[in-house]
Amino acid sequence: MENQTKTNIDWIDTAKGVCILLVVLHHVIITSYALPGVELNSSAAMFEHFHHLVSIYLAPLRMPLFFMISGFLVHRAVTQYRWSDVAQKRIYNLAYLFVLWGALQWLGVTLVNWIGGSEKQLTEVTNALYSSNPAEFIALTLTGSSSLWYLYALPWYFIICKLLSSRWPLAILVLLTGHFIGQTFVHDWPTKSIIANGVFYGLGCFYGRHLFSLLSRISLRSIGLLAVFGLASLSLKLLHWEHFLFTSLLLVGVCVMGFAFTQSIADFKMLRWMGKNTLQIYVLHRIFIEMAGVWLAPALIKAGVFDNSAAVTGWYALYPTVATLGVTALSLFVWRLTHPGPGVFLYTAPDFHVRAARLSALVLKR
Template sequence: MNTTHQKEIAWINSLKGVCILLVVLYHVVLPGYAETLSQLAAGFLPGKLWLAFNNTLSPLRMPAFFFVSGLLATNGIIHRPWKQVFTSRVTNLFYLYFLWGVIQWLMIRGVSNEVMGEQLSRNINAAWAATPLESVKLMLLAMSSSWYLYALGLFFVFAKLFRHQRFAMMTIAILLNYAAVTKIIPGWGPESVAQYLIFFLLGTFYSGTMLRWSEWRRSNLLPWAALAALALIHAKLGLSHSLFLCAIAILISVAACRVLNRWFTLDWLNWLGRNTLQIYVLHRIFIEFFGMWAILFAERHHLFASKAFSMLWATGFPVAMVVLCAGCSVGVWSLLNRGIGKNLFIYPRLLRARADI
């Protein structure tokens, strides 16, 4: 592969790398970190800034992830037959989703809760379900920490089945997006799936247009102005995370990642972008362990009453936890991803097929 082409596709891995770090940060900040702010003797402003930062980036985090996923799935959806893609693109995703849903439940509910005596949140989540049956039911509703994998499988099937009815698909996806952002759809899992389908379809069928609009050209002023106007109208109507604002965030992030890869060597970020799966499925477990331990330790030793510690916590805890949990995820993956352990990260049939090549 020539150097020019490598640089052209490097932005994809850079954007995926940024998105996975933002996903980890989101789970670090909410709910554990956010619930400690009321106990701090100092550091309220840094704490509020972290919460605001997390909220401000919500139009980018998952929309960009699904846009890139749709872009990478284009060939499989449009050109390749079902026989060639069903196992790798659908079965594999569902296999990983339910496998890691069970592992997360066992590690968080069965181990972390028993050791710590508490859990980070009382929110509805398959990882915190009281029973295995309840956990599976919540996974079927996409109310699991790994719901992104489930959604990808569903989106791929939907897009491939109706690839010749693009207008109808886009109409349905837009209606689902509005139903999600206006809270018509109950439950954060189904709501998330409904909200982000549109961005997967944009990546699959309209990535060429989106990539052209992401370039700094005078001819792009009109579509940018139209998107900005629509985003502003939606914000005035109370739809702050509208699909138009998300589209703008995607365009800016694509443009930024392209520029950064031309100016800098982002090997570490691009490596993360190529290895998002292991971080995605493992980080929630480490957040539960390390986050709960840190909070309980600070509470038992009355550290939040110290202004110095409180300021350090408010300022540095999110960054430290993101680095720790992402690093531990990569480390554990490197240990497990060998021999029989490879079955934890890929559907066994695909693993055998690779071995036969």
């Protein structure tokens, strides 16, 4: 029984490791992949198109699986513990990290662009990361319009689930309604994603234990459930109803089955370790990707590296994978350097209640 439990935990860590790599890959592709002013040959264009398709078609898996696992991991906090026991870790800590790293990322990207002498890489979406002044940064941060929107969404999902924990079907209904509202009526990023992904967190929280247990084994029941998700997804597409709920559940289900099976025959220690340290990668990686886009690519273009057609093809074929692995490794390296001692407060909020209690104890002893 203990070995089975450990295997379940291990595949979850492996899945989280894969998810964070997919998040980094997505940000690499949309941020620092393109080479402005460089003409693409047919091979380079093919690789560029391929990587953009990968980013698009993995969207229904990337964050839904992350949120479902996050919900699964807070089940006891939602259903068994008091608010006072969980508020520090599940609400205050996440809000603290969202604000702290939102500011650090904004300052970092501003510095990177200032040193590089380039304009900020503004995109079609509104992102606090590219704010032009403090007032704009604060306004966008308060609404969750940030590259760290995952940290913004988690406390809200937790609060909803905790408030309705004794009537969990109602919590699922509320989050499911939000999903369809977000998909149908909301078009702004990341508001659309924040509203739409809550249902996966709720399913993970209240039904994840049963769902993951079923899908972690290849059986007629698990295959039948995947078939139901697949048919539901196909039906919505035929009705031209662009909701990714059942597509996400299908992809999540296939991946859970794949991760659990793979973990039973092989142990991917590095992926599991990354899965246990996703926060550090998540908050750090974007700054390094921006550095690559503002410093590395322009420097290579200026040096004439891409005057060679083979170099252009090589960049579009290999850069997303190499950059994803490199940025992830660099993020973990910086974390290892910065987290000891006072640096721990870069990755976890100070527990003022504990500190106050310790201070009171010292005062009383004297």
